[in-house]
Amino acid sequence: GQQLNQSPQSMFIQEGEDVSMNCTSSSIFNTWLWYKQDPGEGPVLLIALYKAGELTSNGRLTAQFGITRKDSFLNISASIPSDVGIYFCAGQIPGTYKYIFGTGTRLKVLA
């Protein structure tokens, strides 16, 4: 079945640094969603991407839908302590309403 691999699995960064994480698969997806999850809470939608090559920003966050439709990346600029959490990508399987979630990237920001 389809799988989404996220890298890195976890990362420590200094406050103020930029962060980049990505999500890759051997399968194509129609829509990419990026979520942030804090401990004990539900995922919060950050960015949605609909077309191959699309680049979308939401404040300090920028995400791109890979041209092959098999990958996506998320960048966070000038990280702050509240960026700490787990970031998940999710891809929509073509022809379905089903989303597959990635394995997650755990971000820790050092003040």
Add this chain to the structure above:
Amino acid sequence: EPEVTQTPSHQVTQMGQEVILRCVPISNHLYFYWYRQILGQKVEFLVSFYNNEISEKSEIFDDQFSVERPDGSNFTLKIRSTKLEDSAMYFCASSALPYEQYFGPGTRLTVT
């Protein structure tokens, strides 16, 4: 800002018992979903629901699971006979179109 709500926040049940997890999706949304997340793992799709019927389900969503939209506001997930391995966070999500899904805070199910 409208949000998805879920009750209860934590449910403890004994193996073999039935549980019903409840969700109130965002009011103008038409697509509804259930996901689960075993502690420390990724979010797993269970089922999607549109126009009063299941549109997709995963292999996890076997005959022990069912969903229902009993009225215009609630969306429920029933597990008929719980197993230890059903212990997880269960998230409801909703969307206006089958794209941007908004998640609730989750119900932590503990099966003993």
